[in-house]
Amino acid sequence: MHNQFKAVSLSYKNAPVDVREMVAFDEAQSKRLLEMIEDYSDISEALIISTCNRTEVYYSSPSDRYEVIIKLIGIVKSISNISDYTKYFSNLSEHKQAVQHLFDVSIGLEAQVVGDLQIINQIKSAYQIAADQNVVGPFLHRLLHTIFFTNKRVVQETAFRDGAASVSYATVELINELTIAHEKPNILVLGLGEIGEDVVRNLEHIAEKEVVICNRSIEKANALAEEFGYAVTSFEGYEQAILNADVIISSVRVNSPLITKSTFADHKVLSHKYLFDLSMPRSIDPHIEEVNGLLLYNIDGIQAKATEALERRLAAIPDVKAIIAEAIEEFGSWSKEMEVSPVINKLKNALEEIRQKEIARHLKKANEAEAELLDKATKNIMQKIIKLPVLQLKAACQRGEADSLIEVLNDLFNLEEQSEKIKSKG
Numbered sequence: 001m002h003n004q005f006k007a008v009s010l011s012y013k014n015a016p017v018d019v020r021e022m023v024a025f026d027e028a029q030s031k032r033l034l035e036m037i038e039d040y041s042d043i044s045e046a047l048i049i050s051t052c053n054r055t056e057v058y059y060s061s062p063s064d065r066y067e068v069i070i071k072l073i074g075i076v077k078s079i080s081n082i083s084d085y086t087k088y089f090s091n092l093s094e095h096k097q098a099v100q101h102l103f104d105v106s107i108g109l110e111a112q113v114v115g116d117l118q119i120i121n122q123i124k125s126a127y128q129i130a131a132d133q134n135v136v137g138p139f140l141h142r143l144l145h146t147i148f149f150t151n152k153r154v155v156q157e158t159a160f161r162d163g164a165a166s167v168s169y170a171t172v173e174l175i176n177e178l179t180i181a182h183e184k185p186n187i188l189v190l191g192l193g194e195i196g197e198d199v200v201r202n203l204e205h206i207a208e209k210e211v212v213i214c215n216r217s218i219e220k221a222n223a224l225a226e227e228f229g230y231a232v233t234s235f236e237g238y239e240q241a242i243l244n245a246d247v248i249i250s251s252v253r254v255n256s257p258l259i260t261k262s263t264f265a266d267h268k269v270l271s272h273k274y275l276f277d278l279s280m281p282r283s284i285d286p287h288i289e290e291v292n293g294l295l296l297y298n299i300d301g302i303q304a305k306a307t308e309a310l311e312r313r314l315a316a317i318p319d320v321k322a323i324i325a326e327a328i329e330e331f332g333s334w335s336k337e338m339e340v341s342p343v344i345n346k347l348k349n350a351l352e353e354i355r356q357k358e359i360a361r362h363l364k365k366a367n368e369a370e371a372e373l374l375d376k377a378t379k380n381i382m383q384k385i386i387k388l389p390v391l392q393l394k395a396a397c398q399r400g401e402a403d404s405l406i407e408v409l410n411d412l413f414n415l416e417e418q419s420e421k422i423k424s425k426g
Contacts, residue, residue: 003095003335004044004060004061004062004095005058005059005060005095005098005099005139005143006058006059006060006061006064006065006066006091006092006093006094006095006098007056007057007058007059007092007097007098007101007102008056008057008066008069008070008089008090008091008092009054009055009056009089009090009092009101010023010054010055010056010088010089010090011053011054011055011056011090011110012053012054012112013110014088014090015088019085019088020052020053020054020055022077022079022085023050023055023073023077023079023085024050024051024052024055025048025050025055025076025077026050027129029076029077030048030050030126030129031129031132031133032076033048033057033072033073033076034046034048034129034130034133034135035133036072036075036076037057037059037069037072037135038133038135040061040065040068042061042062042063043059043060043061043065044060044061044137044139045059045060045130045135045136045137045139045140046058046059046060046130046135047059047126047127047130047135047136047140047144048126048129048130049105049122049123049126050126051118051119051122052201053111053112054105054110055073056105057069057073058098058102058140060137060139060140064091064093066089066091066093070082070083070085070086070089071083099143099328099331100324100328102143102147103147103150103324103327103328104324105119105123106119106120106123106147106151107119107120107147107150107151107154107160107320107324108120108160108161109317109320109321109324113165113166113169113310114160114165114310114313114314114317115160115161115165115313115316117161117169120148120151123144123147124148127140127144139335142331142334142335143331146327146330146331147327149327150323150324150327153323153327154320154323157319157323158316158319158320158323159312159313159315159316160313160316160317160319160320161313162309162312162313165306165309165310165313166198166306166310167195167198167278167299167302167303167306168195168198168199168201168202168278169198169202169205169306170302170303170305170306170309171199171202171249171276171278171297171302172199172202172203172205172206173205174276174297174302174305175187175206175247175249175274175276176205176206178247178274178295179206179209179246179247179274182246183208184208184209184210185206185208185209185210185246185247186209186210186212186244186245186246186247187203187206187209187210187211187212187245187246187247187249188211188212188214188241188242188244188245188247188248188249189203189211189212189213189214189249189251190214190215190238190241190242190248190249190250190251190252190258190283191214191215191216191250191251191252191253191279191283192213192215192217192220192221192224192251193251193252193253195251195278196215196249196251196252196278197224199249199251199278200213200224200228200230201228203228204228210231211228211230211231212230212231212232212233212241212244212245213225213230213231213232213233214232214233214234214235214237214238214241215235216235216252218232218234218235238258239263242259242263243263243264243267245273246271246272246273246274247273247274247275247276248273248274248275248276248284249276249278250275250276250277250278250279250283250284251278251279251283252279252283253279253283254279254281254283255281256281257282257283257284257285257286258283258284259275259283259284259285259288260284260285260288261285261287261288261290261291264291264294269291269292269293269294271293272293272294272295273293273294273295274295274297275288275294275295275296275297276296276297276298276302277296277297277298277299278299278302279299280299282298282299284296284298286298343393344390344393347386347389347390348386351382351385351386352382355378355379355382358378359374359375359378362374
């Protein structure tokens with residue numbers, strides 16, 4: 001039962017962005033997919049992770065449900081030709097492989113930006129959705145809490161999460177530091193190339209802000225603004241938007257600077273404005289700081305900060321992998337013991353039944369004190385008798401040799417009959 005964990009994965013490693021967008025799930029869609037997965041009686045637990053970089057379904061089942069899950073994804077997302085996209089999905093049908101993958105994804109080893117700070121919170125959200133749908137059992141509960149504890153160790157014991165390791169995240173991190181005194185900074189994102197779009201997505205990490213998006217393609221600006229609840233201004237109105245903003249992030253493609261000292265010629269800057277030039281070629285005049293109140297940060301400085309953080313993270317990977325390996329080993333030991341726990345319970349029930357029958361023969365002749373002493377003595381005897389078989393069973397389980405011992409115990413105590421009795425009582 002606890003050696004049946006599997007996963008179906010689609011990620012940035014093997015799928016382009018348009019395919020990833022096609023199969024991305026919001027919360028309502030995740031719940032619907034979990035409901036449909038639950039209808040397959042041999043799937044006992046399930047978890048759906050869906051981010052801009054990946055859509056993955058983890059499940060516990062004795063059967064390989066790879067093709068079924070892809071079909072269900074197609075139904076929920078209304079993709080009639082989902083079979084045409086099978087090549088983008090990976091089938092992690094081995095228990096150890098799926099467990100390892102979930103650890104690596106959750107801790108950030110599989111992220112586009114190594115050590116991604118967002119992923120662990122996305123895993124927690126996915127866990128909450130699955131728990132709300134009652135598709136999380138003892139195995140997934142234990143696995144995910146082990147992952148959360150492992151993440152805590154990684155943060156405390158390594159440099160894997162130190163600093164911002166991407167230009168866009170480093171930019172947002174710096175904006176957050178610079179605008180800490182602003183109650184609600186007005187932030188303008190000018191240009192939605194790859195970096196500009198990433199900046200927009202990372203701005204979620206600033207709690208209080210007003211964001212305006214400005215892009216040549218108004219359709220793209222509207223789509224992104226609708227996703228995050230931001231405002232849009234037309235590209236023709238960019239100069240007024242610059243004057244209104246406290247922070248300007250420019251990643252627009254131009255042959256010569258778009259934002260120059262002349263942009264502010266007729267407008268006095270009453271408080272500090274922070275400008276970030278993430279373009280190449282540069283879109284902000286490098287001499288713009290000659291205007292009082294303007295502070296410019298260019299891509300080289302931010303890239304240097306991100307590169308330094310990335311190097312620290314990469315150097316920490318061996319330590320992170322060692323922590324994960326230790327956690328997986330401990331989790332594996334628990335998982336193996338879970339396999340024999342039903343046998344242990346049946347053994348305890350069988351011995352308890354024998355004890356109850358025997359003391360019942362003597363209780364009629366015993367007074368209250370004697371009955372209490374008899375009950376206590378026989379319980380102690382039973383605990384001592386069962387202690388060695390339980391220890392031996394757990395040890396055999398760790399060695400992968402539990403089957404033969406389980407067979408012996410079944411024969412000695414007729415445990416299968418005990419199991420049927422418990423079912424009939426239930």
